[in-house]
Amino acid sequence: MKLGIALSGGGIKGIAHAGVLQALEENNIKVDVIGGTSSGGIIASLYAMGYNPKQILKLYKTNVDGVTSFKTNPLISGLTNFLGKKKGKFIGFKTGQSLEQSYTDLAKENNIEKMSDIKMPVVIPAVDISDSKEYIFTNYIPKQKSQNVQYITDIPVGKAVRASSSFPAIFCPCDFETHKFLDGGVLNNIPVVEVKNQGANKVVAVRFEPDGIDETSNLMDIAMHTIDIMGSQISKNNLQASDLVLTIKTEKMGFLDTSKIDECFNYGYDTALKNMKKIESLLK
Numbered sequence: 001m002k003l004g005i006a007l008s009g010g011g012i013k014g015i016a017h018a019g020v021l022q023a024l025e026e027n028n029i030k031v032d033v034i035g036g037t038s039s040g041g042i043i044a045s046l047y048a049m050g051y052n053p054k055q056i057l058k059l060y061k062t063n064v065d066g067v068t069s070f071k072t073n074p075l076i077s078g079l080t081n082f083l084g085k086k087k088g089k090f091i092g093f094k095t096g097q098s099l100e101q102s103y104t105d106l107a108k109e110n111n112i113e114k115m116s117d118i119k120m121p122v123v124i125p126a127v128d129i130s131d132s133k134e135y136i137f138t139n140y141i142p143k144q145k146s147q148n149v150q151y152i153t154d155i156p157v158g159k160a161v162r163a164s165s166s167f168p169a170i171f172c173p174c175d176f177e178t179h180k181f182l183d184g185g186v187l188n189n190i191p192v193v194e195v196k197n198q199g200a201n202k203v204v205a206v207r208f209e210p211d212g213i214d215e216t217s218n219l220m221d222i223a224m225h226t227i228d229i230m231g232s233q234i235s236k237n238n239l240q241a242s243d244l245v246l247t248i249k250t251e252k253m254g255f256l257d258t259s260k261i262d263e264c265f266n267y268g269y270d271t272a273l274k275n276m277k278k279i280e281s282l283l284k
Helices: 011-026 037-046 052-069 075-083 097-109 157-164 190-197 219-234 236-243 260-275 275-281
Strands: 001-005 032-035 122-128 133-138 151-154 172-174 179-181 200-208 244-248
Touching: 001 011, 001 037, 001 190, 011 037, 011 052, 011 219, 011 244, 011 260, 032 037, 032 190, 037 052, 037 097, 037 122, 037 133, 037 157, 052 097, 052 260, 075 200, 097 157, 122 157, 122 190, 133 157, 157 179, 190 200, 190 236, 200 275, 244 260, 244 275, 260 275
Parallel strands: 001 032, 001 200, 032 122, 133 151, 200 244
Antiparallel strands: 122 133, 122 179, 172 179
């Protein structure tokens, strides 16, 4: 029996996924296949490379400021830059280069360069805005392939993480060969089917309960809530294909709010513990 975990995107909230993995480890539950989109891809790649959940939490806090801080503010200026072009390239708030370099260095520490060097089966989705197709960065091309999906194994880990995390308007599209990649959540926010294609018999999907909108909500909150609504529709097929869905409820926080990282880790940990009997029953 092989257990697979599919982790959704969610900005800074993504560290809650490491809390889920911590709870599984403490209960001696082995994860055989892992996949994730955007921030879920960040956690999935680190775990697949051999970093344990507590190490991931520490790395997340160490590297997050360089990724989320912006030299250009306000929001409207950044959106105008993204929608325009400068020297033939789309630009946004951040290039994503600091994110790519951070995870390239972390991979090298474990003698890993490309996705194909990782031993544990892992899948990370991204979308090419040039051809409007979904691509899966992975170390193993599955025998059972999804229709209209392309697979890439020779991409550097840092580049793959950056591509899957290139949230529109926040990060610039990520260039790789002839591709221009954006956040995988555009088409596949919870890669349950791809995790199953890697040989997982049972798959647990982990997602976040959308934050509500009230009088304190700002423009980014509204934009994120709109994307959550679209994402829930896009993810229906994947959620139906899963064997168990863990929905993590967090207190309202911004997409890039770094002040509640430890709290988010604990939200994921507590959610997994509350559902541990259900998870264990899947493996019997």
